[in-house]
Amino acid sequence: xxxxxxxxxxxxxxxxxxxxxxxxxxxxxxxxxxxxxxxxxxxxxxxxxxxxxxxxxxxxxxxxxxxxxxxxxxxxxxxxxxxxxxxxxxxxxxxxxxxxxxxxxxxxxxxxxxxxxxxxxxxxxxxxxxxxxxxxxxxxxxxxxxxxxxxxxxxxxxxxxxxxxxxxxxxxxxxxxxxxxxxxxxxxxxxxxxxxxxxxxxxxxxxxxxxxxxxxxxxxxxxxxxxxxxxxxxxxxxxxxxxxxxxxxxxxxxxxxxxxxxxxxxxxxxxxxxxxxxxxxxxxxxxxxxxxxxxxxxxxxxxxxxxx
Numbered sequence: 256x257x258x259x260x261x262x263x264x265x266x267x268x269x270x271x272x273x274x275x276x277x278x279x280x281x282x283x284x285x286x287x288x289x290x291x292x293x294x295x296x297x298x299x300x301x302x303x304x305x306x307x308x309x310x311x312x313x314x315x316x317x318x319x320x321x322x323x324x325x326x327x328x329x330x331x332x333x334x335x336x337x338x339x340x341x342x343x344x345x346x347x348x349x350x351x352x353x354x355x356x357x358x359x360x361x362x363x364x365x366x367x368x369x370x371x372x373x374x375x376x377x378x379x380x381x382x383x384x385x386x387x388x389x390x391x392x393x394x395x396x397x398x399x400x401x402x403x404x405x406x407x408x409x410x411x412x413x414x415x416x417x418x419x420x421x422x423x424x425x426x427x428x429x430x431x432x433x434x435x436x437x438x439x440x441x442x443x444x445x446x447x448x449x450x451x452x453x454x455x456x457x458x459x460x461x462x463x464x465x466x467x468x469x470x471x472x473x474x475x476x477x478x479x480x481x482x483x484x485x486x487x488x489x490x491x492x493x494x495x496x497x498x499x500x501x502x503x504x505x506x507x508x509x510x511x512x513x514x515x516x517x518x519x520x521x522x523x524x525x526x527x528x529x530x531x532x533x534x535x536x537x538x539x540x541x542x543x544x545x546x547x548x549x550x551x552x553x554x555x556x557x558x559x560x561x562x563x
Contacts (some may be wrong), residue, residue, distance in 0.1 A: 268326045272319055279315055285425065289350075314550075321546050328539035335532045339436025340382040341524050343442040343469070344400055346431040347372050348424075350475075351417045352391040357448070357553045359481025359490045360511060365416065368446040368475050371510055372411045375520045376404055376446060382531025386434040390427035390455060391417025400434055405537060424499075425462065432466050439467075442523070446473045446510075449492030456495055466510035471505040471523055472496035497505035503543075 260266065313397055355365035376385060387410040388399035395417070398410030428443065435441040449472075451459075455513070463470055473496075480490035500507040506523060 256334060256521040257465055258334045259333050259335065259532075261333065261536075263330060265326060265331075268329070269323070270324075271322065275319065275322065276315070278471070279286050301534050317546070318519040319552055321543055321550065324539050324543040328536050328543060332535045332539065333532050334535060335530055337530050338381050340380045341376060341442045344386075344435060344438045345379075345442050345444055346386040347393075347432050347444045348373065348427045348446065349387070349389050349411070349414050350422060350445075351389040352415060352422045352450070353416070353420060354422070354448055354450050354483060354489045355475070356416070357476065357481040357483050359477040359479065359489075361477055364366075364448055364475045364481075367510055368473075369411050369414060371473060371475070371520075372444070372446060373408050375406050375523070376411070378520055379404070379524060382533065385494055386431070387411055387414065388427055388434070389414040389417065390423060390430075392421030393417060394423065394427040394430045396430060398436065399533030400436075400438075402531065402533060403537060420449070421453045422450050424451055425454040425459050428459065428462060428468065428470075430436070432468060438548060441466075441468050442505075443468055443470045444473065444523070445470055445496070446475060447496065448476045448489065449474055449494075449496040450489070451492065451495055456498055459499065463499065463503045468503060470499045472500045472502040472507050474507070474509045475550070476511070 259548045342486075349365075349368050355363065355368065357364050360367040379385065382402050384400040384402050385407045386396070386397070387401045387407060389395050389397055396412075397409055397413055401407060414465065424445070424447070427445075431443050432441070448554075456466070462468075474493055476491035478491075485490045491509075493507075497507045499505070509519070516552045
């Protein structure tokens, strides 16, 4: 296991630690000198809302620890280690066209698609890079390739219905290929009802094969279909989605309910052992803010000296 930093210049801020320690003990000495001038220590403690002769080292350690966490976060701490992880990088394409608002899958096809996308992310081993794209008549990149499951799942939550009408799978796949960059093992997870109305299937399949994209398709919707907001029946186009998967070497799935389906995606994950690098910045910031909030709550309720 190796540690490294994106911004090592911020590590100089560790010199603040001995400074705060000196301030802490200096304040104790100052309070002792002030206490010598007064006989009624109890009255002074109530007046200044302090304990003159208390050395609450636990609070000192907590504050120093929180300071160090924020310094490490600013420095962009990363950790590298060998782990069993996926051979592939993944881009998840979530259909955000109007037909996905159909409610034949509870609560809607669109919400079910986002839930299944997060289920797939949860199944991935550590270190897998995932990108998120929402598409309708156009496509929007919500997350560049990143191996932070937290960032990826937040990006999935942010996917919203597209502004431009239509279902342009071709454009979404072009943007997916751009996200992969120079990656050789590229896997796309396409979650849609398959109602293609921009471009045609042969053109899309030629692009997939030319760029070595492995496309796994997940059909969201029931066989009977559902009623759209325009009072028309919307059905899933399984044939199109199966054709994309078959011609690229991927797999086809159908989602008719959101409970208990996520484990089926395990067959999409092909593992190998390799070195991965995890950026800990986001996790350190969350932990630091949580710790600071907890310390503030404890201080507000005046539990100044905690039992060890």
